[in-house]
Amino acid sequence: MRKILLIGMGPGGADFLTMQAIEALDRARVFFLPDKGAEKAELREVREQICRRYITQPDARFVTVDIPQRDAAADDYRATVDDWHARIAARYRQILIDELPEDGCGAFLVWGDPTLYDSSLRILDRLRADGLPIDYEIIPGISAVQALAARHRIALNRIGESVVITTGRKLGAARRVADDTVVMLDGDETFAKIDPTGLDIYWGAYLGMKDEILIAGRLADVASAIQRARREARESKGWIMDAYLLRRADGDV
Incomplete structure (x- = not known):
């Protein structure tokens, strides 16, 4: 049975x-590197740099x-997301069959942690449900949430608090911002649209x-400074x- 490693690579x-x-x-011999076009080529390059730095097996292949x-x-x-996942799953199915032997071990390097706002796990579950004989293992990674707190030298939680x-989509729909709220995937810059x-x-x-x-x-x-820096x-x-x-x-809680 094909074995897939979902490797959390951190932020x-x-x-x-x-x-x-x-x-x-x-442990893996075939590495599947997502390509999201020339605009996001650096995302693939970072994965390649990590592989070059740490992989010692000479027979590793990259797809x-x-x-x-x-x-x-x-x-x-x-x-829309379900349709998008279905199209990605179709790509994964064909490339796993074509590039990974039935007894082979392949890997995807997942930005951050595979269990936090990433689609890879759901797509592999979809393939298994559709009858593709694969097994997978999750190797947790340091998430952007942890890295954010560390770089700002703050604790994520306050004493006894959640x-x-x-x-960003959910933040915009919330009636009130929770006392400690981590926000990811905010392409619409919702932080600049809520009551500050x-x-x-x-x-x-x-x-x-x-x-x-x-x-x-x-x-x-x-x-406004964050918006400017972000753009x-x-x-x-x-x-x-x-x-x-x-x-x-x-005092404002």
Whole structure:
């Protein structure tokens, strides 16, 4: 049976890989590298750099997987994502059959952690449900959430309190921002559209990479600076990965 390793690679810096992830790299013989087009070529290049740094097996092979684009403008978000996953699964099915022997071990390097806002696990489950005989193993990675808190030198939770992890889409629909809210996948810059009263923000982009950007402060004071930095970085690099923590300031809880 084909074995797939979903290896959490952390938020982009090669030093974020765990020892378990490094050891897993040498267990696989075929590495499937997602290709999202020229605009996001650096995402593939970072994976390649990690492989070159840590893989010692001379017979490792690399296979590029073209990833179809999702219709970002569609009205039915869940149906659009389901269709997108189905198209990716079809690509994965064919390439696994063509490139990985039936008793082979392959790997996908997953940005951050495979269990937090990533589709790879769901797509493999879809393939298994559709009858493709594969097994998989998850190697956890350091998530952007952990890296964000570490780089800002803050704790994610306050004493005895909970933390909400959500998306920009959900944040925009919330009636009230929870006291400690981590926000991911906020391409619409929702942080600049909500009521900033009593909120601090700890924002970071390209965490752990050479182009890392960090901004923190009262949301009302720094929202425009974050927007400006975010847009300039995305225009320069062609892509951006960022996350932030919204925290209701002491006395405003």
